[in-house]
Amino acid sequence: GQQLNQSPQSMFIQEGEDVSMNCTSSSIFNTWLWYKQEPGEGPVLLIALYKAGELTSNGRLTAQFGITRKDSFLNISASIPSDVGIYFCAGSSGTYKYIFGTGTRLKVLA
Amino acid sequence: SAVISQKPSRDICQRGTSLTIQCQVDSQVTMMFWYRQQPGQSLTLIATANQGSEATYESGFVIDKFPISRPNLTFSTLTVSNMSPEDSSIYLCSPSGVGGQETQYFGPGTRLLVL
Numbered sequence: 001g002q003q004l005n006q007s008p009q010s011m012f013i014q015e016g017e018d019v020s021m022n023c024t025s026s027s028i029f030n031t032w033l034w035y036k037q038e039p040g041e042g043p044v045l046l047i048a049l050y051k052a053g054e055l056t057s058n059g060r061l062t063a064q065f066g067i068t069r070k071d072s073f074l075n076i077s078a079s080i081p082s083d084v085g086i087y088f089c090a091g092s093s094g095t096y097k098y099i100f101g102t103g104t105r106l107k108v109l110a
Numbered sequence: 111s112a113v114i115s116q117k118p119s120r121d122i123c124q125r126g127t128s129l130t131i132q133c134q135v136d137s138q139v140t141m142m143f144w145y146r147q148q149p150g151q152s153l154t155l156i157a158t159a160n161q162g163s164e165a166t167y168e169s170g171f172v173i174d175k176f177p178i179s180r181p182n183l184t185f186s187t188l189t190v191s192n193m194s195p196e197d198s199s200i201y202l203c204s205p206s207g208v209g210g211q212e213t214q215y216f217g218p219g220t221r222l223l224v225l
């Protein structure tokens with residue numbers, strides 16, 4: 001099936017560093033979602049974005065809905081070891097059906 | 111958000127057998143999606159299930175292999191039929207439309223290993 005292009009594919013960072021990842025699509029979306037998945041768990045919703053240009057925060061996480069509606073960004077500030085996991089973006093054009101990104105694997109070194 | 115439970119959480123099955131996965135949501139939801147996540151991969155949509163109508167399958171997935179039931183707005187099942195080792199994967203249900211929002215939440219997943 002179709003997937004969104006997510007980058008970087010993986011990241012190794014030091015504790016305390018900021019993290020940026022992005023997701024791009026060839027299609028316009030009306031909604032962007034960001035999830036985190038830890039080993040043995042289902043994806044957990046972090047942030048939902050509903051409007052182009054929207055910037056939304058959830059604690060140390062900030063996500064933006066790109067102005068072109070074809071991309072989205074997720075930033076994590078001051079990373080901690082428990083941020084480790086796989087981060088997925090997902091976009092929908094308004095049909096309740098989402099296309100998922102390829103995932104960004106984050107590892108935080110203490 | 112919604113509280114979503116899946117049964118079984120994991121199973122080891124023999125080739126040629128079938129397994130039915132149950133998904134229960136604590137609130138009524140418009141649509142139920144079923145995904146597959148192969149090891150180290152992203153999520154791939156199998157089908158969309160609405161109550162009272164036949165599920166809609168994505169390319170590469172067929173009803174004979176993955177029959178789905180949606181008897182009410184809080185429950186759904188996915189059956190993986192005539193399993194082969196290639197079906198080893200995580201299967202996740204995902205309700206959409208909780209509280210009228212278009213967000214999707216995920217169950218904890220069912221980890222299936224086919225020998």
